[in-house]
Amino acid sequence: MKYFIFLLCVLYTDATQYNDRPTIGVLSQETYSTQHLFPGENYTSFIAASYVKNIEASGARVVPILIGRNRSYYRELLGKINGVVFPGGATYFNQSNGYADAGQYIYEIAQELNDAGHHFPIFGTCLGFELLIILASGRGRIENRGLCYSYRSRPLSFTTDFRCSKMYAEMPDDVVNILRTQSVTVNAHQFCIFDENLRSHNLTNDWRVTSYSTDNYGVPFISSIEHRRYPFFGTQFHPETVSYEWRKTSDIPHTPDALTANRYFMDFFVKESRKNENLFPDKTEEDQHLIYNYAARFTGALGGYYEQIYVFEPREFVLNYK
Numbered sequence: 001m002k003y004f005i006f007l008l009c010v011l012y013t014d015a016t017q018y019n020d021r022p023t024i025g026v027l028s029q030e031t032y033s034t035q036h037l038f039p040g041e042n043y044t045s046f047i048a049a050s051y052v053k054n055i056e057a058s059g060a061r062v063v064p065i066l067i068g069r070n071r072s073y074y075r076e077l078l079g080k081i082n083g084v085v086f087p088g089g090a091t092y093f094n095q096s097n098g099y100a101d102a103g104q105y106i107y108e109i110a111q112e113l114n115d116a117g118h119h120f121p122i123f124g125t126c127l128g129f130e131l132l133i134i135l136a137s138g139r140g141r142i143e144n145r146g147l148c149y150s151y152r153s154r155p156l157s158f159t160t161d162f163r164c165s166k167m168y169a170e171m172p173d174d175v176v177n178i179l180r181t182q183s184v185t186v187n188a189h190q191f192c193i194f195d196e197n198l199r200s201h202n203l204t205n206d207w208r209v210t211s212y213s214t215d216n217y218g219v220p221f222i223s224s225i226e227h228r229r230y231p232f233f234g235t236q237f238h239p240e241t242v243s244y245e246w247r248k249t250s251d252i253p254h255t256p257d258a259l260t261a262n263r264y265f266m267d268f269f270v271k272e273s274r275k276n277e278n279l280f281p282d283k284t285e286e287d288q289h290l291i292y293n294y295a296a297r298f299t300g301a302l303g304g305y306y307e308q309i310y311v312f313e314p315r316e317f318v319l320n321y322k
């Protein structure tokens with residue numbers, strides 16, 4: 001006897017505009033993990049070039065978003081770009097004028113834009129994924145995430161209704177199959193979001209868990225998630241690494257299957273950003289903001305974690321600025 005399980009998905013239909021010149025803002029972060037590479041240069045923030053290249057490969061241009069600014073800076077910029085990526089990395093969420101404060105402005109402004117009918121997507125990777133959940137929880141003295149130890153590539157264990165999600169509804173079966181059966185998602189994190197983190201902060205109605213993975217000790221954690229109403233998406237793993245990061249001491253697969261599967265995530269996100277119609281008012285202003293104004297530096301050769309990074313602003317500038 002055969003049983004058929006019918007899963008009824010409420011299909012996701014929203015914005016109808018189509019923007020074929022999307023620009024994505026990438027949030028910079030404090031230099032804890034990179035400052036030692038350029039002693040004496042006093043940079044205030046950086047962006048790993050792998051995020052930039054991964055977005056460019058999906059057909060969008062990148063605008064760096066600086067930290068340490070006031071709300072109007074983020075409000076104005078979000079009115080000109082079509083989506084934001086919160087990259088992974090390493091910094092503290094409990095200090096002022098950094099990645100977490102900027103992330104909070106962006107998260108709140110993006111909610112306002114979406115509430116007003118402007119499709120404005122956010123994608124968080126690793127630290128950025130944790131930031132999304134912590135912002136949704138309300139930042140407090142205790143950060144809503146748990147400790148774990150996850151430094152291996154892993155397969156994804158999809159939830160039963162993952163095909164009902166925005167992120168996975170249109171993923172080709174062969175890509176699902178790679179993600180499900182091969183260790184191709186790259187993990188490098190000491191904090192995890194567990195089911196309990198969602199339950200304790202009443203996030204289960206707003207956020208849909210779409211997959212789990214396990215850490216080095218076999219402990220399951222949430223590996224991909226999305227907001228049910230807002231176009232906010234997160235992966236605890238790092239899709240940008242497989243094509244663009246080559247450090248041998250990190251467990252990063254570079255097989256054709258790993259490349260195919262990880263390519264999907266930013267392609268999906270840039271597609272989301274095409275539903276946003278924002279524009280820079282003119283080419284001059286657009287040119288002033290693009291990442292092309294900066295030169296990537298080869299940090300892999302200096303023993304850095306990333307092959308290349310972009311660095312922004314000597315510290316003095318920002319101190320005077322505030």
Ligand SMILES: *[C@@H]1O[C@H](CO)[C@@H](O)[C@H](O)[C@H]1NC(C)=O
Binds near residue numbers: 040041042314
């Ligand atoms: C960096 O900061 C140090 C200490 O404030 C200062 O001595 C040095 O001149 C600065 N370097 C640059 C390139 O601004």
Ligand SMILES: *[C@@H]1O[C@H](CO)[C@@H](O)[C@H](O)[C@H]1NC(C)=O
Binds near residue numbers: 070
């Ligand atoms: C915010 O910063 C901008 C510079 O980015 C400055 O021009 C503006 O006066 C500041 N606004 C407030 C309300 O402090």
Ligand SMILES: *[C@@H]1O[C@H](CO)[C@@H](O)[C@H](O)[C@H]1NC(C)=O
Binds near residue numbers: 092094095
């Ligand atoms: C921020 O968090 C770090 C790591 O948990 C801790 O060492 C530091 O004391 C905290 N800082 C503040 C201002 O609470």
Ligand SMILES: *[C@@H]1O[C@H](CO)[C@@H](O)[C@H](O)[C@H]1NC(C)=O
Binds near residue numbers: 201202
């Ligand atoms: C979660 O919801 C319950 C019931 O509505 C409420 O009592 C509780 O305070 C909420 N917890 C948080 C962290 O918001």
